[in-house]
Amino acid sequence: MLKQLITIDQELFGVDVQPVLTRPDPRFGDFATNVALQLAGKLGKNPREVAETVAEHLRQTGKFAEVTVAGPGFINLRLSDRALLEMASTEPAKTRAGQTVVIETNNPNPFKAMHIGHAFNAILADTIANLLEESGAATYRVSYHGDVGLHVGKSMYALLHYVENQPERLQEVPEAERSSLMSRMYAEGAKAYKENEAAKAAIDLLTKQSFVRDNPVYAAVYDMVFDWSFEQIAKNVKRLGNKPTRQRFLESEADVRGVKIVRDNVPKVFQESNGAVVFKGSEHGSFDNAFVTSGGQGLYAARDLGLMQLKNEQYHPSKSYIVTAEEQRDYFKGVIAAAGLCFPELKDVTVNIPTGTVKLTTGKMSSRDGDVVEIGWLFDQVAEAIRVRGGEVTEAIVAGALRYAFLKVRIGGDVVFDINESVSIQGNSGPYLQYAHARACSILDKAKREQPTTEERVHFEDGERSLVLKISECSEVIEKATGELLPHYVCTYLYELAQEFNRFYEHNKVIGHEREALRLQLVALYRDTLAYGLRLLGIIAPEKM
RNA sequence: GCACCCGUAGCUCAGUGGAUUAGAGUAGCUGGCUUCGAACCAGUUGGUCGCAAGUUCGAAUCUUGCCGGGUGUACCA
Numbered sequence: 001m002l003k004q005l006i007t008i009d010q011e012l013f014g015v016d017v018q019p020v021l022t023r024p025d026p027r028f029g030d031f032a033t034n035v036a037l038q039l040a041g042k043l044g045k046n047p048r049e050v051a052e053t054v055a056e057h058l059r060q061t062g063k064f065a066e067v068t069v070a071g072p073g074f075i076n077l078r079l080s081d082r083a084l085l086e087m088a089s090t091e092p093a094k095t096r097a098g099q100t101v102v103i104e105t106n107n108p109n110p111f112k113a114m115h116i117g118h119a120f121n122a123i124l125a126d127t128i129a130n131l132l133e134e135s136g137a138a139t140y141r142v143s144y145h146g147d148v149g150l151h152v153g154k155s156m157y158a159l160l161h162y163v164e165n166q167p168e169r170l171q172e173v174p175e176a177e178r179s180s181l182m183s184r185m186y187a188e189g190a191k192a193y194k195e196n197e198a199a200k201a202a203i204d205l206l207t208k209q210s211f212v213r214d215n216p217v218y219a220a221v222y223d224m225v226f227d228w229s230f231e232q233i234a235k236n237v238k239r240l241g242n243k244p245t246r247q248r249f250l251e252s253e254a255d256v257r258g259v260k261i262v263r264d265n266v267p268k269v270f271q272e273s274n275g276a277v278v279f280k281g282s283e284h285g286s287f288d289n290a291f292v293t294s295g296g297q298g299l300y301a302a303r304d305l306g307l308m309q310l311k312n313e314q315y316h317p318s319k320s321y322i323v324t325a326e327e328q329r330d331y332f333k334g335v336i337a338a339a340g341l342c343f344p345e346l347k348d349v350t351v352n353i354p355t356g357t358v359k360l361t362t363g364k365m366s367s368r369d370g371d372v373v374e375i376g377w378l379f380d381q382v383a384e385a386i387r388v389r390g391g392e393v394t395e396a397i398v399a400g401a402l403r404y405a406f407l408k409v410r411i412g413g414d415v416v417f418d419i420n421e422s423v424s425i426q427g428n429s430g431p432y433l434q435y436a437h438a439r440a441c442s443i444l445d446k447a448k449r450e451q452p453t454t455e456e457r458v459h460f461e462d463g464e465r466s467l468v469l470k471i472s473e474c475s476e477v478i479e480k481a482t483g484e485l486l487p488h489y490v491c492t493y494l495y496e497l498a499q500e501f502n503r504f505y506e507h508n509k510v511i512g513h514e515r516e517a518l519r520l521q522l523v524a525l526y527r528d529t530l531a532y533g534l535r536l537l538g539i540i541a542p543e544k545m
Numbered sequence: 546g547c548a549c550c551c552g553u554a555g556c557u558c559a560g561u562g563g564a565u566u567a568g569a570g571u572a573g574c575u576g577g578c579u580u581c582g583a584a585c586c587a588g589u590u591g592g593u594c595g596c597a598a599g600u601u602c603g604a605a606u607c608u609u610g611c612c613g614g615g616u617g618u619a620c621c622a
Binding site for chain 2 (some may be wrong): 022025028032034037040047071073078093109146149150151163192205251273274275277278279281282284285287288289290291292293294295297299300301303325326327328329330331333334354356357359386388389390391397404407409410412413414417424426427428429431432434435436438439442445446447488491492496501502505506507509510511512513527538543544545
C-alpha cells in the first residue's frame with residue numbers, strides 16, 4: 001500500500017518524499033497519509049489540491065472502498081471489508097531472518113537477594129528477546145553475573161563471621177530463609193566496610209580471595225552461597241515467565257582476558273595514570289574510567305571488554321544487547337567506545353538499553369543498605385490482591401500481573417512503584433487481558449463447531465468492523481515495538497484490542513445469532529491475536545480463570 | 546560545576562510534528578448480571594501538557610532559555 005503511494009507521488013510530481021501511513025481516528029478511515037502536505041511544501045502548491053490529485057489516482061487503483069481528502073490535506077483510506085479481514089489474518093513478516101543477536105536476559109549478582117530492579121530488567125530483556133526471536137533473528141539469551149569483586153568480599157566478611165569457621169552451619173539454613181540471609185550478610189559487610197577501618201582492610205583481602213578461593217573455609221562458604229544464589233535466581237526468573245538462558249557468563253571468566261585486552265591496547269586506547277590503566281571516556285560522551293587498578297586487578301569495565309570478546313567468539317552476533325539500570329548509561333558509553341577502538345569489527349555491535357530506576361513510593365530502594373524489596377514478597381502481594389478480589393490464585397495470573405505491570409510503561413523513564421497499587425489486577429493489567437482471552441475461549445468452546453468457512457462476500461456491521469480493524473493493526477505494532485526495542489507498544493495495543501473485544505462482547509450476541517458463523521470466526525481471530533501478543537510478552541493466556 | 550534522563554488529570558502512565566473536543570487506568574460519583582464468564586461494560590467529575598520565547602500552514606511533540614526532580618562524574622558493580 002505504501003509502495004503504491006510512493007509510486008504515484010513520483011509519477012505525478014517527480015518528487016521523493018517519505019509518505020507515512022498512520023492509523024487515524026476510525027471515523028476518518030482505516031489509514032491516513034500526510035503525503036499531500038509534505039508534497040505541497042516541496043512544490044509550493046496548495047496542499048488540498050495536491051491531495052485531491054493523489055486521491056483521484058488512488059481511487060483509480062480500485063483497491064480502496066473509500067478515499068477522501070480532509071482537513072488541511074490528509075488523505076483518508078478505507079479498505080473493503082474483505083481486504084480488511086485478509087489483512088487482519090496476515091502474520092507479521094520475519095524481517096530479521098538471518099541475523100544473530102545476543103541479549104543478557106538476567107544478571108543479578110550472586111551473594112545478594114534478587115530484588116524488584118532485577119526482576120524489572122529481566123522481564124524487559126526477556127520480552128525484547130521474544131520480539132527479536134519472533135522477527136526471525138537467531139536469538140541467544142545469556143546471563144552475566146559478578147562472582148568476584150568487592151561486593152563478594154563484603155558478603156564473605158559477614159558470612160565468615162556468621163559461620164564461625166564452621167561452613168557446615170550454612171546447611172542448616174532452610175531454603176526459604178536463604179535470600180534474606182544473603183541480603184542481611186551483604187548489608188552487614190557493606191556497613192562494616194564504610195564504618196570500620198579494620199573491617200575495610202579485611203574485606204579488601206577477602207575481595208582478592210574471591211578471585212583465587214584457595215582457603216578451604218572460604219571456598220566452602222563461597223561455593224555454598226554461590227549455589228544458593230543461582231538456585232534462587234533460576235527459581236525467580238522462571239516464575240516471572242522468562243525463557244531459560246542458553247549460557248551463563250561469570251565475571252571471573254571474563255577477567256583475565258579483559259585485563260589482557262586492556263594491556264594490549266596501551267597506549268593506543270588506554271593510558272597509565274597513577275599506576276592504574278584508564279580510558280578517557282570523557283572524549284566519548286562518557287567519563288574517564290579505570291579499567292585496571294593500580295594493584296593490577298581487573299575492574300568491571302575490563303571484564304565487560306572480556307565479555308564482549310567472549311560473546312563475539314561464541315556467537316558472532318550482529319547485535320548484542322545489555323539491559324541495565326540507567327545509572328550505567330554513561331559507563332556503558334565509555335566501555336562500548338573503548339571496545340570499538342580495541343576491536344573495530346565490534347563497533348556498533350553492543351547496545352546498552354538503560355531502563356530507568358525502580359523506585360518505591362515509600363522511599364528509595366537501596367541494595368547497598370539492604371533496603372530492598374525481594375521478589376518473593378512481591379509475588380505474595382499480587383496473590384493476596386487476587387484472593388481479596390475473590391479469584392483463584394494461580395501462578396499464571398500472578399506472573400501475568402507482575403510482568404504486565406513492568407512491561408506496560410515505556411522503557412527509559414523511572415518507574416515509581418507503589419507497593420499498594422502498582423500491580424493491579426483490573427483495568428489496564430495482565431489479568432484483564434487474560435480474562436479477555438478466557439472469555440473468548442469460553443464462547444468458542446460453547447459453540448462447539450469448527451471454524452466456519454469464509455463466505456465469498458464479507459460485510460461487517462459496525463461492532464464487528466471495529467474489532468477486525470483493531471486486529472489488523474497487530475503486525476505493524478509488533479514490528480514497531482521490535483524496531484524500537486519498546487515492548488510497551490505491544491501492551492498498549494493488546495489492551496486496546498481486549499477493550500474492543502469486551503465492547504463487542506457486551507453489545508453483540510455471538511451464539512444463536514443469525515451472524516453466528518462470521519462472528520465466531522472473528523472471535524477465533526481475536527483469541528489467536530491476543531494469545532499471540534501475550535506469548536510475546538511472556539504472559540500465559542489461560543483458557544479458564 | 547559539567548554531562549545525560551525526566552516533568553501530561555489527585556495518583557500511575559500512554560501520546561513525541563498533524564485533525565472542531567490531549568487519551569487510558571486508578572481514585573470519586575451514577576447506571577447495568579433470569580440473557581455467550583460482571584476480573585466486564587456504559588456514563589460522569591477531573592488537565593493554561595513545568596514556565597517563557599522561537600521555528601512551522603499546524604507544537605504536549607522540534608529549538609533556545611529558565612524553574613523543578615533524578616542519575617552519573619576513574620581504581621564499586
